[in-house]
Amino acid sequence: MTRNSSYKLACITRTVYMASRLCRYRWRIMFFCFLCTLVLPMYIYVSMVMIYVLKHGAPGGVVHPVLQTHFTASGLKFSSTLAPHPVKSFWRNELNSGALWNIIQYMIDSQHNPIINPNLAVNPPSISYKTERSRRSGNGCSPDFEINNTMPDFFTLPMQMKDFVTSMYCREYPLIIDPLDVCDGGPLAKNRAPTLILAIKSLTADFVNREAIRETWGRSGRIKTRDGRQRLVRRVFLLGKSKDLHIEEKLQLESDKYGDIIQWEFMDTFFNLTLKDVLFWDWFSRRCPHARFIFKGDDDIFVRTPALLDYLLAEEGNRSFSNGSRRSNKMETFVVGDVINSAGPMRSNGSKYYIPESFFKGIYPSYPGGGGVVYSGSLAHRLLEMSQKVHLFPIDDVYLGMCLQRLGVYPIHHPAFLTFDFPKDEPKEPCANHTFLLVHKRSPAEMFQLWTETSNPSSECRNATLRVETRVEFSRQKSVQNKNTKQSLLQNLINKNYDA
Numbered sequence: 201m202t203r204n205s206s207y208k209l210a211c212i213t214r215t216v217y218m219a220s221r222l223c224r225y226r227w228r229i230m231f232f233c234f235l236c237t238l239v240l241p242m243y244i245y246v247s248m249v250m251i252y253v254l255k256h257g258a259p260g261g262v263v264h265p266v267l268q269t270h271f272t273a274s275g276l277k278f279s280s281t282l283a284p285h286p287v288k289s290f291w292r293n294e295l296n297s298g299a300l301w302n303i304i305q306y307m308i309d310s311q312h313n314p315i316i317n318p319n320l321a322v323n324p325p326s327i328s329y330k331t332e333r334s335r336r337s338g339n340g341c342s343p344d345f346e347i348n349n350t351m352p353d354f355f356t357l358p359m360q361m362k363d364f365v366t367s368m369y370c371r372e373y374p375l376i377i378d379p380l381d382v383c384d385g386g387p388l389a390k391n392r393a394p395t396l397i398l399a400i401k402s403l404t405a406d407f408v409n410r411e412a413i414r415e416t417w418g419r420s421g422r423i424k425t426r427d428g429r430q431r432l433v434r435r436v437f438l439l440g441k442s443k444d445l446h447i448e449e450k451l452q453l454e455s456d457k458y459g460d461i462i463q464w465e466f467m468d469t470f471f472n473l474t475l476k477d478v479l480f481w482d483w484f485s486r487r488c489p490h491a492r493f494i495f496k497g498d499d500d501i502f503v504r505t506p507a508l509l510d511y512l513l514a515e516e517g518n519r520s521f522s523n524g525s526r527r528s529n530k531m532e533t534f535v536v537g538d539v540i541n542s543a544g545p546m547r548s549n550g551s552k553y554y555i556p557e558s559f560f561k562g563i564y565p566s567y568p569g570g571g572g573v574v575y576s577g578s579l580a581h582r583l584l585e586m587s588q589k590v591h592l593f594p595i596d597d598v599y600l601g602m603c604l605q606r607l608g609v610y611p612i613h614h615p616a617f618l619t620f621d622f623p624k625d626e627p628k629e630p631c632a633n634h635t636f637l638l639v640h641k642r643s644p645a646e647m648f649q650l651w652t653e654t655s656n657p658s659s660e661c662r663n664a665t666l667r668v669e670t671r672v673e674f675s676r677q678k679s680v681q682n683k684n685t686k687q688s689l690l691q692n693l694i695n696k697n698y699d700a
């Protein structure tokens with residue numbers, strides 16, 4: 201045999217051997233192939249189903265959530281000086297819910313925020329904003345008598361709600377009385393700007409309240425703070441017009457005498473109070489733009505103005521000494537008051553604060569109670585700008601909260617802002633009148649009494665410090681664990697405020 205043929209033989213025997221082995225494992229191999237033919241199509245099927253679900257959503261009418269588009273400005277979310285970040289954004293979810301305000305706001309948002317335009321294509325709103333807007337061309341100041349077409353329950357609404365919705369596109373009301381000398385308008389305007397301007401909401405008929413304020417906590421001029429510094433304070437009263445022509449004449453005389461009246465050409469009603477905010481921000485930006493702080497509140501409260509100045513100067517000092525950034529920037533987010541969290545619209549027909557579901561759905565953002573709130577002048581400029589993008593809401597402090605939320609600014613809660621008066625069950629402290637920054641509500645006679653008492657504190661009360669959280673507030677916090685209790689408590693609080 202040649203070497204070649206022996207090699208061939210070896211190959212053949214090897215092949216036969218391999219084939220017999222293959223035969224031996226045939227059943228196992230066949231079993232595996234069988235498995236493969238079964239599993240592979242299943243794998244392909246599952247992948248295709250998954251791709252379909254990801255692309256189109258699960259079959260059977262289950263709607264997958266629409267992408268959330270929050271655009272709260274990036275800001276100081278966690279800071280010792282600011283209130284905690286609101287847990288929920290009231291803003292986005294309920295916008296396209298069929299309620300008139302929500303729809304209008306949704307339209308304004310999509311105009312100003314292209315990010316949310318895609319959503320608009322997915323969920324077209326039930327009212328065409330185009331026809332809505334073409335109807336409201338111009339400044340929207342002719343009353344809208346066709347509102348019943350967009351708000352089916354219009355005719356069943358209380359009078360003030362009707363008045364509001366027929367005029368809610370208008371915010372251009374001329375000034376009737378415009379005091380020029382409240383703040384220095386000359387080249388030295390910045391250096392002579394007041395530290396604090398007191399902007400007090402008043403009605404033409406409230407003459408006695410204004411007199412008491414002028415002579416007590418609302419004095420205009422250099423005010424001595426409690427630790428002896430002198431700071432410039434100015435005062436203005438914010439008014440609309442009344443139907444009583446006789447009273448209107450008296451107001452003109454009052455304005456000539458004191459020069460502290462600002463009056464606009466709109467009916468001074470409760471649901472028109474938001475106009476006072478928006479129009480005051482505009483007045484402020486033109487007539488007194490350098491004032492460092494603004495107090496805005498009612499004419500039936502008492503403010504310890506010297507103590508308030510001390511507090512504000514301390515806040516300003518605190519912020520300017522911390523690292524790096526400019527002081528004005530730090531104060532741009534400053535707003536303090538009695539902050540109300542997770543309140544919602546009042547749905548009972550008879551309430552002064554009644555907001556029907558056809559007008560607004562959702563909860564309110566955190567807002568400082570309108571009885572008395574303080575913010576920086578720089579924040580007021582930003583509020584004016586933001587208010588152009590937030591549709592008017594009939595309740596003024598809620599509207600402020602809406603604008604603040606849009607600016608990403610969180611109001612500071614301070615327990616010395618007693619917009620609900622002293623807690624009812626609090627024991628009477630001898631120096632209690634020296635521990636608040638403001639208290640609601642006080643008659644003109646009480647204002648004089650409080651002014652005398654707080655201007656010359658007894659030696660016992662001279663060192664009294666500002667109030668801190670009280671027992672009542674502590675127990676309120678504890679009850680937060682029970683959501684229902686919390687809701688009813690808040691509702692009670694709101695009722696109390698509203699009825700006051």
Ligand SMILES: *[C@@H]1O[C@H](CO)[C@@H](O)[C@H](O)[C@H]1NC(C)=O
Pocket residue numbers: 345346348349
């Ligand atoms: C709205 O009121 C006008 C006149 O007041 C009327 O012509 C119109 O039909 C009303 N529309 C609806 C939807 O009720």
Ligand SMILES: *[C@@H]1O[C@H](CO)[C@@H](O)[C@H](O)[C@H]1NC(C)=O
Pocket residue numbers: 360361363364367465466467468469470471472
């Ligand atoms: C607000 O004032 C305007 C202008 O005077 C008036 O037409 C409208 O009815 C008022 N709104 C409310 C809610 O009273």
Ligand SMILES: *[C@@H]1O[C@H](CO)[C@@H](O)[C@H](O)[C@H]1NC(C)=O
Pocket residue numbers: 511514515518
């Ligand atoms: C200023 O900062 C200090 C230390 O953080 C703090 O204890 C104090 O309450 C602050 N004062 C004001 C007015 O915020």
Ligand SMILES: *[C@@H]1O[C@H](CO)[C@@H](O)[C@H](O)[C@H]1NC(C)=O
Pocket residue numbers: 522523
């Ligand atoms: C600036 O202040 C913030 C908060 O007060 C603090 O977290 C941060 O570390 C400070 N930065 C510097 C550079 O000191």
Ligand SMILES: *[C@@H]1O[C@H](CO)[C@@H](O)[C@H](O)[C@H]1NC(C)=O
Pocket residue numbers: 356357358549550
């Ligand atoms: C709400 O007020 C209207 C009249 O303004 C009345 O007809 C209606 O019954 C009231 N509804 C409730 C629930 O009180």
Ligand SMILES: *[C@@H]1O[C@H](CO)[C@@H](O)[C@H](O)[C@H]1NC(C)=O
Pocket residue numbers: 629630631632633642646649650653
């Ligand atoms: C505090 O002021 C009120 C008036 O608002 C007065 O009635 C009360 O007597 C004062 N309290 C004290 C302890 O002086």
Ligand SMILES: *[C@@H]1O[C@H](CO)[C@@H](O)[C@H](O)[C@H]1NC(C)=O
Pocket residue numbers: 659660662663
């Ligand atoms: C008030 O404070 C001053 C200075 O800190 C101190 O001298 C005085 O004894 C204090 N008065 C009371 C009644 O505590």
